[in-house]
Amino acid sequence: MEENKDVTIYDLANKLKLATSTISRALKDHPTISTKTIKKVKKMAEEMGYVPNTLAAGLRGNKTNTIGVLIPTVTQPFLSSLISGIEITARKSGYNVIIMQSHDSYEEEVSMAKSLYSSRVSGIICSIGMKTVDTSHFQQFVNNNIPLVFVDRVPKDFNTFRVIIDNYAAGYKATKHLIEQGCKRIAHITAGSEFGNLYNERKRGYIDALIKYNLPVEKELMVDLKTVTYNEALKASTKLLELKNRPDGLFASGDIMAASAIQSAKRKGLRIPEDFAVIGFNNDPISEIIDPNLSTITHPAAKMGQMSAEIILKSIKFPNKDEVKEITFLNTEVLVRESSKKITSS
Amino acid sequence: MEENKDVTIYDLANKLKLATSTISRALKDHPTISTKTIKKVKKMAEEMGYVPNTLAAGLRGNKTNTIGVLIPTVTQPFLSSLISGIEITARKSGYNVIIMQSHDSYEEEVSMAKSLYSSRVSGIICSIGMKTVDTSHFQQFVNNNIPLVFVDRVPKDFNTFRVIIDNYAAGYKATKHLIEQGCKRIAHITAGSEFGNLYNERKRGYIDALIKYNLPVEKELMVDLKTVTYNEALKASTKLLELKNRPDGLFASGDIMAASAIQSAKRKGLRIPEDFAVIGFNNDPISEIIDPNLSTITHPAAKMGQMSAEIILKSIKFPNKDEVKEITFLNTEVLVRESSKKITSS
DNA sequence: CTATTTTTTATAATAGTTTTCATAAGAATT
DNA sequence: AATTCTTATGAAAACTATTATAAAAAATAG
Structure with a gap:
């Protein structure tokens, strides 16, 4: 039975009567080491079961x-x-990924940012929590x-890379689509808007579209949930459908909320x-999967992850303090499915 | 502007005219250090913005x-x-979590296991890929x-901790439930059964339940998908429903597959x-969310994650080479919803 | 066969923390 | 007053890989 104690470059050096520096260089194909030596060292490393200690390196x-990823949760489809x-992107370049979930707690987020820093991650990708206003914990x-890199949920004023979608435009597009289908009274369900986040942007887009097309902008048509759960959304949408002056369309700021609305409409x-x-x-x-299929706004999650990682990797490779920290906007599209297709375009 | 170069315990030691050992101990409330010194050190650490270097430690x-997690993908609800x-569990004990996705590729899994080992993770939790038969890459x-710890998808014969559910029993329970609802011809959809995995166990349970209750066990009622996608499952279930002798019940080995079956039934x-x-x-x-709600077998994902992490943590705390590597069975339950409730029990 | 250049290897410093062992100062015991 | 026991702190080694610099060996030129 193999016993504890890792094989180190010292052991290799001993065995081969070489210096550790030679071993180290040989293992990474350093040009000043002869091919013969390289071959010899690698063979011995294999033989003795040497595994580099990335900690020491x-x-x-x-x-x-290592790239740190700090997000509210991993269980939302978008975030996973x-x-x-x-x-996938990090791995291709040999980087590891450490995940931390803040669960939208500001205190957790602060503590995790500290922890990631202390782990000396090479870079960090973050989607901030609902309640995060102060972002000084990222200053370090x-x-x-x-x-x-901040992604999707980004702070208002923090000069660093950002990978986002245009939530205002998306909200506008979604609403406009409903209008084009002939909706005259369009409701909106959103969540946690008191925290001034991206949901508010979508709502702005919604309102502006209504104004643009001379449709009613009414308080009673806008619901603001405390949390995004199916059941809470179900109650809210049921209430919307029981209004005297019932809406004939709905833009929900998330698919779960939209699905619940479909459910309550069907029940009615x-x-x-x-x-x-x-x-x-x-x-x-x-x-x-739901019936009818839900029209929605695409949100390129994997692509946003890829872009974020690429920015980190590039930034590690070409460090440049004074570089402009660009904002990357990714495209969203109106994905028309059954739930909104009143008009069959020819 | 703050400039590079971290504050180390050397800097603290210098400033306070103490030895690094004292600093190190003070920072972790070592009992032999006076409270006065501890306070002083911590205050200075705070002041100078000291952040421990976990690498060095x-x-x-x-x-x-750090706990390594090696799984096929993070985007399946169960796995996320x-x-x-x-x-959550690791974090509570101050552990970080590194994630790697094998995407069910054997080569990736091997390479990632090596990489995790080389990162000197304190423990590893793994759900093996579909095609993994040889598991020697875990021997190290x-x-x-x-x-x-192997979780959910575990190798057949590898003596280590395992956290699993009883897939056979679950398959049996699911089928029995349908039988109790009066189903006489029960179909089954599964996937990737050629790889001898946990799906086969569920199928065994299905078959044994049928036998037990004298119901037909027929080839034409069992479908084996290549991959678990909604569309492939939709085609398969549609085909099932077009059989001359149509089934009146279905046990699907996953909710996506079940959802597609519901969809095709509704269409018909x-x-x-x-x-x-x-x-x-x-x-x-x-x-x-789907309509009607889907009856299903509970699969305690978060709990399984928690248990796995706890086993790792305990095992780190009390290392014991010759310890028995127990298998932890977690409970599954038949969750009866609308899609199967024919009989309203009084 | 020197002198010079090129190739290869060795030495030692470095990264930042933890920990073993040692020591000094003061308190308690005889 | 001498000894032992505590308590608090310090010095130095260890963890492993990398790298700058020095040194040695080999190859080439004159």
Whole structure:
């Protein structure tokens, strides 16, 4: 039975009667080492079961080849796809990915940012929590030239890379689509708007579209949920459908909320989309599965993860303190499915 | 502008005219350090913006406080919940979580296992890929006493911790439930069964339940998909419903597959559950949202993650080479919803 | 066969923390 | 007053890989 104690380059050096420096260089094909030596060293490494200690290398070189990902949760489809995109991209370049979930708690987020810094991650990708207003806990990364990318949920004023979609435009597009289908009274369900986040942008787009097309902008048509759960959304949408002056369309800021609205409409015997057209947001897996299929706004999660990781990697490769921290806008599209298609375009 | 170069315990030691050892101890409330000194050190650390370098600590102590998680993908609801459970539990004990996705590729899995080992993770939690038969790439962890837990998809014969559900029993329960609802001809949809995985166990349970209750076990009622996608499952279930001798019940080995079956039944104008009762597996989010609600088998993902992490943590704390590597069975339940409830129990 | 250049290897410093062992100062015991 | 026991702190080694610099060996030129 193999016993503890890792094989180190010292062991290799001993065995081969070479210096550790030679071993180290040989293992990474350094040009000043003869091919013969390289071959010899590698063979012995294999034989003795040498495994590089990335900790030691990281300590010495002050780099860990690790990207930290700090997000509210991993269980939302959008976020798990985001992670997937990050992981695939990072992995291709030999980087590891550390995940932390803030669960939208400000305190957790602060503590995790500290923890990631302390782990000396090579870069950090973050989607901030609902309640995060103060972002000074990210300053340490900037001060120490550790690449930082905010993705999707980004702080208002923090000069660093951002990978986002245009939520205002998306909200506008979604609403406009409903209008084009002939909706005259369009409701909106959103969540946590008191925290001034991206949902508010979508709502702005919604309102502006209504104004543009001379449709009523009414308080009673706008619902603001405390949390995005199916049941809460179900109650809210049921209430909307019981208004004296019932809406004939709905733009929901998320697919879960849209799905619940479809459910309550069906229970009330309304036809979708004829009596009540619905469009959601995110293109979550459920949107394809519910009946009728849910129209939605695409939200390129994996792509956003990929882009974020690429920015980190590029930024590590070409460090440049004074570089302009560009904002990357990714495209969203109106994905028309059954739940909103009143008009069959020829 | 703050400039590079981290504050180290040397800097603190210098400033306070103390030894680095004292600093190190003070920072972790070592009992031999006076309260006065501890206070002084902590205050200065705060003041100078000291952040511990976990790399260095890890190198010294030969531990990284990191748990590696190697799974096929993060985007399946079951697996993202699993990760969530792991992350929360690990985090509570100050452990980081590194995620890697094998995408069911054997080569990737091998390479990632190597990479995790090289990162000196303190423990590893793994759900093996579909095609993984040879598991020798995990031997290195065992040989070096690095705690290893297999979860959900586990290898047949590898003596280490396992956190699983009883897939056979679950398959049996699901089928029995349909039988109790009066189904006489029960179909089954599964996937990738040629790889001898947990799906086969469920199928065994299905078959044994049929036999037990003297119902027909027929080839034409069992479908084996290549991949678990909604569309492929839709085609397969449609075909099932077009059989001369149509089934009146279905046990699908996953909720996506069950959802597609519901969809095709609805398209054919069948009543669910009266004409066609359906039960899925996993209790994915969609199961609550589709209409009718999907009966399913609960699969305690977050709990399994938590248990796995706890085993790792315990195993780190009390290392014991010769310990019995127990198998933890978690409970599954038949969650009866609309899609299968033919009989309203009094 | 020197002198010079090129190739290869060795030495030692470095990264930042933890920990073992040692020591000094003061308190308690005889 | 001498000894032992506590308590608090310090010095130095260890963890492993990298790298700058020095040195040695080999190859080439004159």
